[in-house]
Amino acid sequence: METTILGLPFLTVxxxxxxxxxxxxxxxxxxxxxxxxxxxxxxxGEGRES
Amino acid sequence: MSGxxxxxxxxxxxxxxxVLFVGFWASKKIKSFESYIVAGRDLGFWxxxxxxxxSCMSGMTLLGSSGLGFIGGWPxxxxxxxxPLSCAVTVFLFGTKLHRVAGxxxxxxxxxxxxxxxxxxxxxxxxxxxxxxxxxxIYLVGQYTAVGITLExxxxxxxxxxxxxxxxxxxxxxxxxxxxxxxxxxxxxGGIIILGVLFVAPFIIMKAGGLTHVNETLASIDPxxxxxxxxxxxxPYKPYAFMTPVYIVSFFFLLTFGLAAAPHNINNVLAAxxxxxxxxxxxxxxxxxxxxxxxIKVVGFTARAMAVDGTLTLPQGVANPQDFSFILAxxxxxxxxxxxxxxxxxxxxxxxxxxxxxxxxxxxxxxxxYRNIINPKASDKAVTYLSKAVVFIVAIISIVLALNPPKLLxxxxxxxxxxxxxxxxxxxLAGLYWKRATRxxxxxxxxxxxxSAISLACIDRFVMKMPFHFSFLSFFLSIVTVIVVSLLTARxxxxxxxxxxxxxxx
Numbered sequence: 001m002e003t004t005i006l007g008l009p010f011l012t013v014x015x016x017x018x019x020x021x022x023x024x025x026x027x028x029x030x031x032x033x034x035x036x037x038x039x040x041x042x043x044x045g046e047g048r049e050s
Numbered sequence: 051m052s053g054x055x056x057x058x059x060x061x062x063x064x065x066x067x068x069v070l071f072v073g074f075w076a077s078k079k080i081k082s083f084e085s086y087i088v089a090g091r092d093l094g095f096w097x098x099x100x101x102x103x104x105s106c107m108s109g110m111t112l113l114g115s116s117g118l119g120f121i122g123g124w125p126x127x128x129x130x131x132x133x134p135l136s137c138a139v140t141v142f143l144f145g146t147k148l149h150r151v152a153g154x155x156x157x158x159x160x161x162x163x164x165x166x167x168x169x170x171x172x173x174x175x176x177x178x179x180x181x182x183x184x185x186x187x188i189y190l191v192g193q194y195t196a197v198g199i200t201l202e203x204x205x206x207x208x209x210x211x212x213x214x215x216x217x218x219x220x221x222x223x224x225x226x227x228x229x230x231x232x233x234x235x236x237x238x239x240g241g242i243i244i245l246g247v248l249f250v251a252p253f254i255i256m257k258a259g260g261l262t263h264v265n266e267t268l269a270s271i272d273p274x275x276x277x278x279x280x281x282x283x284x285x286p287y288k289p290y291a292f293m294t295p296v297y298i299v300s301f302f303f304l305l306t307f308g309l310a311a312a313p314h315n316i317n318n319v320l321a322a323x324x325x326x327x328x329x330x331x332x333x334x335x336x337x338x339x340x341x342x343x344x345x346i347k348v349v350g351f352t353a354r355a356m357a358v359d360g361t362l363t364l365p366q367g368v369a370n371p372q373d374f375s376f377i378l379a380x381x382x383x384x385x386x387x388x389x390x391x392x393x394x395x396x397x398x399x400x401x402x403x404x405x406x407x408x409x410x411x412x413x414x415x416x417x418x419x420y421r422n423i424i425n426p427k428a429s430d431k432a433v434t435y436l437s438k439a440v441v442f443i444v445a446i447i448s449i450v451l452a453l454n455p456p457k458l459l460x461x462x463x464x465x466x467x468x469x470x471x472x473x474x475x476x477x478x479l480a481g482l483y484w485k486r487a488t489r490x491x492x493x494x495x496x497x498x499x500x501x502s503a504i505s506l507a508c509i510d511r512f513v514m515k516m517p518f519h520f521s522f523l524s525f526f527l528s529i530v531t532v533i534v535v536s537l538l539t540a541r542x543x544x545x546x547x548x549x550x551x552x553x554x555x556x
């Protein structure tokens with residue numbers, strides 16, 4: 001018999017929790033890596049890239 | 051009048067007084083056209099982040115999303131990921147550079163950017179202005195219809211009175227306080243929606259027997275209700291089983307990019323005080339919206355289980371009975387006094403979107419059409435007055451339309467989002483990140499997107515059902531058009547590309 005969590009198949013649980021967590025991880029990475037113009041000036045004009 | 055109805059009125063009137071007070075307080079900060087339209091580019095981190103969420107989270111979203119969960123089960127959960135993601139995309143993909151360049155070049159609207167970047171002060175501004183007007187008006191009518199349905203049940207008002215009461219309050223504070231009033235009232239409304247949903251949803255789920263019982267009941271109706279997608283068959287084996295893997299891909303583009311580029315959402319980025327907000331606002335907006343939106347959908351599933359258990363009955367003889375699922379789930383789980391709270395939540399959700407839509411249409415006409423196309427010599431004061439007049443006139447038009455909602459309102463709303471995806475996303479992305487994109491390319495892409503979206507929507511509705519959302523095709527056509535036509539036409543000047551920081555970086 002298929003494994004269920006809260007009455008849902010494991011694959012459904014993995015998707016409905018895994019996709020949002022993946023997006024959260026990407027947005028955390030964005031928050032850490034994006035440098036706004038003030039920070040770029042402090043960094044000494046290392047280029048426009050984030 | 052019963053005791054509970056008096057309680058309902060006290061709560062609703064208390065809410066109206068609070069938003070009007072905040073709106074008038076904010077109106078004292080209106081000193082210029084810039085302060086009326088973009089809040090003096092002075093919204094703080096939370097006012098900005100909550101504005102991004104609430105502009106997107108409408109009453110229609112709240113009622114419609116739980117309704118979709120009611121009829122479609124877990125395969126419809128993707129909506130809960132894509133819509134919050136659209137808030138993050140508005141901020142990081144479109145907003146980061148747009149905010150920086152807008153501050154430097156003093157843009158008031160997205161059309162200012164497009165006119166400058168593509169050296170098209172009239173044509174592109176006019177085309178996109180028309181698209182803003184059409185899509186925002188459709189949205190407005192949908193919102194007022196939602197407020198009518200809710201106030202009718204919560205306050206016992208007649209439908210026309212409910213529509214007019216909700217519309218009147220919004221119009222007054224937008225008229226008085228412009229973007230400052232929108233920003234600050236949205237902070238209050240956002241708080242009400244977030245705390246309200248976090249409070250009522252878990253109780254409804256527990257009262258219905260818990261999530262396991264809800265899921266088991268769903269599975270007993272259709273085993274696919276507890277899967278992440280319906281099987282890929284065309285036509286779907288049941289009318290509700292359209293959320294197939296291919297449809298989900300088109301749904302991703304429609305919601306994540308279409309809503310992110312919606313004029314009433316993207317213009318919010320011009321009101322943020324600092325560019326540093328763009329680091330963490332995407333995460334904050336996504337995280338908060340995700341939690342609230344998941345709960346809204348699960349309430350839709352719960353309402354379905356309650357219907358099977360016989361504790362909830364959908365109304366008969368109405369257009370979309372499933373859209374009543376959230377209202378009825380709250381009604382059957384709480385005492386009458388507490389369930390009034392839900393009316394205020396829906397009101398807050400409706401008003402937080404309608405105020406932004408009204409202001410967007412007002413600005414689009416007064417600034418983009420009147421000042422920049424018809425009368426370039428008009429003073430800031432004249433443009434501000436015209437903007438207020440347009441807010442008032444559009445409110446009246448949308449009330450009249452909402453009093454007799456078009457029979458195809460739901461179809462028009464989905465078509466409106468599809469038009470937004472097909473018209474706005476390509477020019478914005480191409481403008482921000484591709485140096486080779488030209489005026490001719492973007493004008494051609496915009497026209498292609500606009501007309502193909504409307505044609506395909508009609509084909510999908512009246513001729514042949516497509517296995518994906520029709521806008522997927524019109525969006526693809528607009529991308530192909532911008533690439534082909536841009537490569538065949540003269541480049542944009544280096545000066546403009548430098549001023550607009552165009553290129554493949556954030």
